[in-house]
Amino acid sequence: MPALISVALVLAALLPPHLVDAALYQNLDALPTNVKPFDFTVAGGGTAGSVLASRLSENRDFNVLLIEAGNDTVGVIELEVPAWASKRNDTEFNWRFESEPMPGLNNRTLAIPRGRGLGGSSAINAMAYTRGSADDYDNWGRVTGDSRWGWNALWPYIQRHERWTPPAGGRDPTGQFDPKVHGYEGNTQTSLVWAEPSDFDLRVRTNGLLQKKEFPNVLDLNAGKPIGATWLQSTIGNGERCSAAKGYLTPSVRERPNLTIVLNTYITRVLPSKSSKKLDIRTVEIAPRDGGARRTLTASKELILSAGVIGSPQILLNSGIGNKADLTAHGIPSVLDVPDVGQGITEHVSIAASFGTVPLNQTTSRTFSCDYDDRIDDATALAMWQQNRTGPLTERFTSHQLLWFRLPSDTPLFKQYKDASTGPTSPQFEWGLDATGGGTLVLLSPYSRGSLKLRSNDPFAKPRIDYNLLSHPYDLAALKEGLRSLKRYYSGPAWDGYITGFKGPDPDILSDAEFEKTIRDTAFTTLHPVGSAQMSPRNSKRGVVDSELRLKSASGLRIVDASVFPYVPAAHSQAPVYILAERAVDLIRSVW
Numbered sequence: 001m002p003a004l005i006s007v008a009l010v011l012a013a014l015l016p017p018h019l020v021d022a023a024l025y026q027n028l029d030a031l032p033t034n035v036k037p038f039d040f041t042v043a044g045g046g047t048a049g050s051v052l053a054s055r056l057s058e059n060r061d062f063n064v065l066l067i068e069a070g071n072d073t074v075g076v077i078e079l080e081v082p083a084w085a086s087k088r089n090d091t092e093f094n095w096r097f098e099s100e101p102m103p104g105l106n107n108r109t110l111a112i113p114r115g116r117g118l119g120g121s122s123a124i125n126a127m128a129y130t131r132g133s134a135d136d137y138d139n140w141g142r143v144t145g146d147s148r149w150g151w152n153a154l155w156p157y158i159q160r161h162e163r164w165t166p167p168a169g170g171r172d173p174t175g176q177f178d179p180k181v182h183g184y185e186g187n188t189q190t191s192l193v194w195a196e197p198s199d200f201d202l203r204v205r206t207n208g209l210l211q212k213k214e215f216p217n218v219l220d221l222n223a224g225k226p227i228g229a230t231w232l233q234s235t236i237g238n239g240e241r242c243s244a245a246k247g248y249l250t251p252s253v254r255e256r257p258n259l260t261i262v263l264n265t266y267i268t269r270v271l272p273s274k275s276s277k278k279l280d281i282r283t284v285e286i287a288p289r290d291g292g293a294r295r296t297l298t299a300s301k302e303l304i305l306s307a308g309v310i311g312s313p314q315i316l317l318n319s320g321i322g323n324k325a326d327l328t329a330h331g332i333p334s335v336l337d338v339p340d341v342g343q344g345i346t347e348h349v350s351i352a353a354s355f356g357t358v359p360l361n362q363t364t365s366r367t368f369s370c371d372y373d374d375r376i377d378d379a380t381a382l383a384m385w386q387q388n389r390t391g392p393l394t395e396r397f398t399s400h401q402l403l404w405f406r407l408p409s410d411t412p413l414f415k416q417y418k419d420a421s422t423g424p425t426s427p428q429f430e431w432g433l434d435a436t437g438g439g440t441l442v443l444l445s446p447y448s449r450g451s452l453k454l455r456s457n458d459p460f461a462k463p464r465i466d467y468n469l470l471s472h473p474y475d476l477a478a479l480k481e482g483l484r485s486l487k488r489y490y491s492g493p494a495w496d497g498y499i500t501g502f503k504g505p506d507p508d509i510l511s512d513a514e515f516e517k518t519i520r521d522t523a524f525t526t527l528h529p530v531g532s533a534q535m536s537p538r539n540s541k542r543g544v545v546d547s548e549l550r551l552k553s554a555s556g557l558r559i560v561d562a563s564v565f566p567y568v569p570a571a572h573s574q575a576p577v578y579i580l581a582e583r584a585v586d587l588i589r590s591v592w
């Protein structure tokens with residue numbers, strides 16, 4: 001036996017060094033203690049964190065460390081097959097937070113999935129690719145006093161992150177998107193769906209011509225003016241999910257000598273430098289992911305917190321950066337009194353609604369979702385995906401088109417409340433155009449805002465997350481009007497012989513009290529929380545970071561992820577995170 005072991009050791013020693021993946025450590029114990037100092041530490045290897053680590057390490061003079069609580073996600077087949085997006089619902093790749101009971105939901109709690117692993121939520125999300133409206137970004141510029149957050153100013157970053165690709169299977173998608181508004185050399189692969197348009201899809205297009213005024217067709221939902229019916233785009237390339245880990249942490253990026261990745265390592269706190277007179281924060285305190293001896297590492301240039309909308313405020317609070325009174329109550333010494341850490345977290349509130357249809361040709365029962373009219377069973381679908389990355393497993397949604405709309409401006413609601421959307425290019429609602437007649441109505445600009453607080457002084461304890469959904473009366477009243485809009489939509493002439501009527505919840509049949517109870521008992525979210533550490537003008541006492549994403553009243557620390565958004569955009573939130581992260585890279589490069 002000893003002889004065999006020594007043979008193995010000799011063989012191992014003879015392996016050429018390039019086969020040893022020296023820059024990626026499976027856990028904290030593997031990270032050498034005499035590791036060379038890092039210029040930048042990126043704390044959290046999710047959607048934004050992967051972009052930062054990848055882009056900053058393009059510069060050979062920057063030595064970059066990326067720390068992630070979870071494991072690698074690339075190569076995990078359940079995460080790569082688009083139709084299987086919710087298959088791995090275990091805590092390996094999902095933090096599985098739970099909200100506090102919400103009075104606006106009759107005290108119900110909601111599940112809060114968040115990605116855990118390289119790529120973060122982009123590795124488990126539903127892959128819808130929607131940038132939001134021009135007004136969403138122009139308004140970031142207004143609320144932060146920094147017009148460089150406007151839509152036009154961000155355009156180079158939008159294009160830099162995207163790599164538009166043909167649909168799986170290679171069908172001709174001409175007329176379903178605007179080639180001028182896409183990027184072709186970026187990292188995140190995007191595409192239209194594999195399937196040819198169905199009868200239902202074609203009726204949607206016809207309806208867009210017949211109801212042009214209220215529900216037009218729009219060529220491309222990512223051109224800054226998404227209002228109308230439009231073809232779904234996804235972060236899918238060659239029939240596979242393109243997460244931030246896949247798109248930005250490619251094999252060649254991982255081989256860079258200037259990039260070190262440590263997996264399965266939990267960031268407990270960020271710590272101020274002892275040597276500096278002014279508050280300077282560039283040190284992370286880290287531990288094995290399930291607890292154990294802690295270590296600290298200090299970046300010579302900057303520490304970038306990218307632990308996401310839950311993780312980033314939680315780490316700040318664990319570190320004594322937050323509401324002083326709250327932290328003192330938990331026995332955490334205050335480092336910086338920033339009352340807004342965790343305050344204002346915002347989520348899209350959504351409800352289910354359904355319309356009756358004529359009998360549909362649904363002949364196969366399947367375990368994956370896609371257009372009802374494809375008579376392909378599970379085994380065939382899997383064979384297609386394996387053989388050439390085609391077929392229904394390359395799609396995630398049952399909808400091929402989305403309907404984005406605004407309420408008529410003379411809606412009485414607006415006599416009582418100011419429109420909560422960011423401007424005329426912003427839809428107020430989204431509805432997935434599903435051939436079954438069922439779907440989710442999303443209120444894209446709610447007034448309700450919530451909070452995130454610590455549960456205890458244990459940095460591993462899950463925080464108290466309260467979205468406070470439907471706490472503002474506008475939100476319920478707006479959902480009522482949104483349903484009325486949908487009723488108008490499906491009464492268009494293109495739906496003759498297909499849609500048979502509204503199945504509810506119908507605000508014109510239910511009493512106000514019944515309607516309210518139904519909504520509060522059933523509302524849910526679309527998994528787009530943002531705004532738990534918001535940006536605001538440099539001199540404002542509100543907010544957590546300035547418009548260059550630096551923690552206010554301190555040096556050394558930036559926050560780059562969905563937590564800095566000042567409000568939730570009229571979009572599924574991953575594209576806005578990519579855009580933010582690409583811009584943050586330039587902000588950082590401009591300093592160093």
Ligand SMILES: Cc1cc2nc3c(=O)[nH]c(=O)nc-3n(C[C@H](O)[C@H](O)[C@H](O)COP(=O)(O)OP(=O)(O)OC[C@H]3O[C@@H](n4cnc5c(N)ncnc54)[C@H](O)[C@@H]3O)c2cc1C
Nearest residue numbers: 044046047048120121125126127128267308311562572574
């Ligand atoms: C199930 C689901 C479906 C969604 N569907 C869509 C969709 O279809 N389209 C869309 O646009 N958006 C969707 N979203 C939202 C979108 O994915 C997120 O808004 C976006 O990815 C967030 O990016 P982020 O960088 O802010 O955070 P994340 O990508 O969540 O990254 C945070 C990272 O930090 C790590 N981390 C956290 N705390 C610590 C710690 N203490 N120590 C070490 N590491 C830590 C996490 O493990 C994670 O990797 C969905 C989200 C989910 C969860």
Ligand SMILES: *[C@@H]1O[C@H](CO)[C@@H](O)[C@H](O)[C@H]1NC(C)=O
Nearest residue numbers: 036060061062063256257258
């Ligand atoms: C980055 O890698 C290059 C070799 O590719 C090396 O010469 C350089 O010293 C490295 N820089 C840092 C900061 O580690």
Ligand SMILES: *[C@@H]1O[C@H](CO)[C@@H](O)[C@H](O)[C@H]1NC(C)=O
Nearest residue numbers: 026070071072092263264289
């Ligand atoms: C992480 O993934 C690797 C490769 O799949 C696996 O060997 C390892 O056990 C995983 N680590 C943990 C902590 O689950």
Ligand SMILES: *[C@@H]1O[C@H](CO)[C@@H](O)[C@H](O)[C@H]1NC(C)=O
Nearest residue numbers: 101102103104105106107108
């Ligand atoms: C929700 O909980 C609060 C506090 O426990 C209670 O006062 C209220 O009656 C509850 N509401 C409902 C609808 O159960």
Ligand SMILES: *[C@@H]1O[C@H](CO)[C@@H](O)[C@H](O)[C@H]1NC(C)=O
Nearest residue numbers: 086087089090096111112113
């Ligand atoms: C995933 O887990 C959440 C939280 O436990 C649960 O609410 C949800 O139904 C699960 N989804 C699937 C597809 O299993």
Ligand SMILES: *[C@@H]1O[C@H](CO)[C@@H](O)[C@H](O)[C@H]1NC(C)=O
Nearest residue numbers: 169170383384387388389390
């Ligand atoms: C992919 O494979 C399937 C099943 O073998 C076949 O029917 C189909 O024509 C192939 N498509 C392409 C684009 O090669």
Ligand SMILES: *[C@@H]1O[C@H](CO)[C@@H](O)[C@H](O)[C@H]1NC(C)=O
Nearest residue numbers: 199200358359360361373498
């Ligand atoms: C069902 O299939 C029949 C025969 O192919 C077709 O005429 C009909 O339009 C289909 N119905 C729907 C709702 O697509």
